[in-house]
C-alpha cells in the first residue's frame with residue numbers, strides 16, 4: 001500500500017525527483033563535480049548571500065551529522081558555546097556538545113515557548129567567555145518557529161558567532177542569512193527542498209570558516225577539510241551519496257519551477273492553515289499558540305483520554321497518509337507535517353479521514369457529521 005508522508009522528512013517527493021536517481025553516476029569526472037558546484041551556488045542564492053562572503057559545504061549523512069560537524073569543527077578548546085533549546089533538536093545540540101567535551105552552556109525553555117532574546121542578552125552579558133551561540137529555527141519537536149532575527153541582533157551585539165539549525169525551515173521560508181546575521185546555517189537534503197535523505201549542507205561565512213582551521217575533533221566530520229577539497233572544483237572528500245545528489249539537483253529545479261521559496265512558503269502556509277484549523281474544529285487542540293506556529297508541522301493534543309494514536313495512525317495509513325507520533329515530554333500528542341509533495345487537497349482528505357475515524361469509532365468528543 002502506497003501512502004504519502006505527513007512527516008517532517010523524509011517526506012513525499014515527486015516522481016521526477018525519484019527518477020533522477022536511476023543513474024549510477026561516477027564521482028571523479030567534471031560532469032559530477034559541476035553538479036556539486038551548481039548545487040552549492042544555488043544554495044547560496046536561496047540564502048541571499050554572495051559567493052565572496054559565504055560558501056557551502058555538503059556533508060554526507062543525515063541532518064544531525066551536519067549539525068555535529070559544525071559544532072565539532074568550529075568550537076575550539078578556548079571557545080565557549082551557548083546553546084538555546086526548546087525541544088529535542090536543541091537538546092541534541094547540547095548532547096553533541098557534551099559528547100565532544102565542548103565548553104558549553106545550555107539555556108532551555110519549555111517546548112511551548114520560544115527562547116527569549118532579552119534573556120539571551122543577559123546570559124551573554126554575564127559570561128564574556130561565550131563566543132558562539134546556537135539555536136534551532138523551526139523546532140520540529142513541536143512545530144514552533146523561533147525568533148532567530150531578535151536573537152541574531154543580540155548575538156551580533158555581543159560579537160559572537162551565530163549558528164542556526166534551519167533543518168526543517170530552509171527552502172520553505174525566506175532566511176536572508178547576511179541580513180539576519182547568521183554565520184553558520186545547517187539544513188539537509190530531505191526537508192523543505194524536497195530531496196531524498198543522504199546529506200546535509202552548511203552555508204557559512206568564509207572568514208568564520210577560516211578560523212576553524214585545525215580545530216576539528218574528528219576527521220570525517222571536519223567541515224574545514226571538507227570545504228578545502230570541495231571548494232577547489234566540486235570534488236567530495238570521501239564517497240558522495242551520488243543518487244541523493246542527483247535527486248537534490250532535480251529537487252532544486254522543481255523549487256524554481258514552483259516559483260521559488262515564496263511560492264513554496266505559500267503552499268506550506270496554506271496546507272498548515274487548513275490542517276490546523278480543520279483539526280481544531282474536530283476537537284484536536286493544537287499545542288503551539290498560533291503566533292508561534294510555523295508553517296511546517298503541527299502538534300495536536302489527543303482529543304480525549306481514551307484516544308488511541310496507534311489506531312488512528314493505522315486508519316490514516318490504510319487510507320494513504322502516514323502521520324507522526326508526538327515528541328513532547330509528558331504530553332500526549334501527535335504531529336502532522338505538511339511539507340513535501342503534498343497539497344491543500346491532501347490536507348482536506350486527511351481532515352475527512354480524521355472525521356470519519358471519530359464517527360466510525362463512535363468516541364466521546366467526536367463531532368457529528
Ligand SMILES: *Cc1c(COP(=O)(O)O)cnc(C)c1O
Nearest residue numbers: 062063064089138140165167168
Ligand atoms: C530533521 C531535523 C534534524 C536532523 O535530523 P536527522 O534525523 O539527523 O536528519 C535536526 N534538526 C531539526 C530541527 C530537524 O527538523
